[in-house]
Amino acid sequence: MQIDFNLILQNKTIILRPIKDSDLENLHQLTADSNAWKFYTHDLSDFEEFKDWVKPALKKDRFQFVILLKENNEIVGSSAFGNFSVRDRRIEIGWTWFAKKHQGTGINSQVKQLMLEYAFEKLYIERVEFKTDVLNAQARASLKNIGAIEEGVLRSHTLMAKSRRRDTIYYSILKSEWNHIKRENEW
Template sequence: MNRPFRRSNMPMEKWFETVHLEGELVALIPLEEDHKEGLLKAASDGKLWELWFTSVPSETTIDTYIHTALAQKQKGLEYPFVVIEKSSGTIIGSTRFYNLQPEHKRLEIGYTWYAKKHQRTGVNTECKLLLLQFAFETLKCIAVQFMTDSHNERSRAAIARIGAKQDGILRHHRINTDGTYRDSVVFSITNHEWPEVKKSLELKRQKYSG
């Protein structure tokens, strides 16, 4: 994908309007149907859909993946993004706000994945900084939650590294597509913790950019 950044034509959301977040390395733009090929190309770097504890789309699931995300967005329940590498203008992954609760000033960040070559780089640090800054400083959230499969050790470690604290484990929280039960690990960052978390993320980003 090589095209100028542009804003989505999706209707206004119940909590906030169209969001376009941009940092030094990446831009987060609203997911659209025509991002299909770019998402598949990114996911093919490492065949990420083969990781059974993740929700990365494959050739057989991409249409449902996009349709479901956009349907949830239209209902005001989720806000999905594609992650664009600014230097190349290509899609390198996806993330989203979900479980939006404006009445409680809470939301979750998840459904996050990146092409293999962009993992363990400054991409995730910057994405989380952009998302958390919008959540706490624009939406005035009192807490932001993260959730991951108990078997996803890499995800658990990544969430802890950004400064989130583990709240607990929801046992048998979901039923996987293969019929097995998923235990979900819950983390969160509160508005009182945000200034320290922000400072830490900014320092980490400087390390990657320097």
């Protein structure tokens, strides 16, 4: 399992390309609503926290994409591959967020489709993991909608923005489930 850090994924509507230093100002402009980050580990509306959040991506400890609309090249959000385990053939998809006006538009499903196809069909991953705040009903519904299986809750697992402790809920899709999920979602 080797991720190409120059990887670009795309369909008819969106492009996922690696984050660059030159994207930071445009990305940060999309994060102005501090209320949007209550389910996030960093308050990305604060530029110092935003820079702290993006450090692992710029150091290639996490493969962070920017998400662009093909029609106008507008940056609409970000998502990533992280927590790679070559030995276990496991990867996590997460660190996903969208500008407010693009939430609930179906872009998230398209992003997940592209990333899942790459993980299972190019990297030959055995397990793709997702995790979120147990209180984040919207993220949980999105994960169930793409066919991810709820696995369980890790209590007081993660420190969130504003010093709250998060109970983290895990989801996954296994290689053996992928073809069925792909057909069910008409991908």
